[in-house]
Amino acid sequence: MPNEIFYFSGTGNSLALAKSLAGKLGNARLTRIAYTDETEIVSTAEKVGIIYPVYAFGMPKIVKAFISKLKVSPGSYIFAICNYGGMSGGAMKQMQKALAAKDIKLNAGFGLVMPSNYLPFGGAELEEKCQKKVSRAEVRLEEIASIVKAGESKRIESPWYVPYWLTALASKSYVKGTVKDVKKFHADDKCISCGLCVKVCPSANVRLVDGRPQWGSNCELCLACLQWCPVHAIQIGNISPNRKRYHHPDIKVEEMFYNK
Ligand SMILES: Cc1cc2nc3c(=O)[nH]c(=O)nc-3n(C[C@H](O)[C@H](O)[C@H](O)COP(=O)(O)O)c2cc1C
Known part of the structure; x- marks a missing residue:
């Protein structure tokens, strides 16, 4: 296969972008990034x-773990697309550095604004706003597809006004949060024991015990369990009961199943 697109997605935005780009490039394999023991x-x-x-x-x-295990053919063309609700910080620089540590050159790096899924900062954005972001990203994907098809090397897109030390700091506190905040997840009385939270967890970190989800220590904070729950029974602390859930409107939950 001439093109391979790896994607990681909690609420479907990255998957929707990956599917759309694969269609535009043609001859592309989609491979998801999920928890694995492979070295x-x-x-x-x-x-x-x-x-x-x-x-x-x-x-x-x-x-990050995926990049540390990645091996590509010499001379292959490497590109990355990060997507975010409003500010990408140094996410693309971090990717470039992680690849460089493996002697892999990032030929082109793009940033696309998509609807935010970070519920602790607020519930889902208005449908109209989400639609606007999705449509704009789709237009940019056309441009990205032609750059990738031509194999052009491009400047790595990264906002100049966010110093990298801030990214390093925020990243550290995110990693701490994956340990601390996972303890705040719980299912309330609406839980119907359907097990969807188990299936959509990319890090195989949720299991049902007596019909109720329990979280292990390997959380990404992707919020897939909370955002895809069909009865909105999964909560994070006490901030979430009244916040509107989000997942990409064109992605079906079955496409997000990491575990059967
Ligand atoms: C733990 C977490 C942290 C996030 N941090 C940022 C951030 O720093 N800047 C931003 O603009 N969006 C942030 N977001 C929003 C996501 O990047 C955005 O909604 C993305 O499109 C979700 O992609 P997905 O649907 O493929 O999971 C964050 C989301 C989560 C779950």
Whole structure:
């Protein structure tokens, strides 16, 4: 396969972008980034893309772990697309550095604004606003597809006004949060024991005990469990009961199943 797109997604935005880009490029394999015991992830594609959400100005832990295991063919063209609700910070620089540490050159790095799924900062944005962001991203994807098809090397997109030390700081506190905040997840009385939270967890961190979800210590804070729960029974602390849930409107929950 000439093109391979790796993606990590909690609420479907990155998956929707990956699917759309794969369609525009043609001959593209979509491979999701999920928890794995494998020590090496090999891609023999000529063009390798990585699509991921920005977490606290940086990359999700699972994406960092993926890069540390990635092996690509010499001379392959590498591009990355981060997507975020409003501010990408140094998420693309972090990607560039992580790849450089593996002697892999990032040829092009793009940032796309998408609807925010970070419920602790507020519930889902208005539908109209989400739609606008999705449509704008789709237009940019056309441009990105032609750059990738041509194999052009491009400047790595990163906002100049966010110093990298801030990204490093925010990233550290995100990693701490994945340990601290996972303790705040719980299911309320609306839980119907459907187990969807288990299926959509990319890090196999949720299991049902006596019909109720329990969280382990390997959380990404992607919020998939909370955002996809069909009865809004999953809460984080006491801030979430009245906040509107979000997931990408065109992605079906079955497409997000990491675990059966
Ligand atoms: C833990 C976490 C941290 C986030 N941090 C940021 C951030 O620093 N800046 C931002 O603009 N959006 C942030 N977001 C929003 C996501 O990057 C954005 O909604 C993304 O499109 C979600 O992609 P997905 O649907 O593929 O998971 C964060 C979301 C989560 C869950």
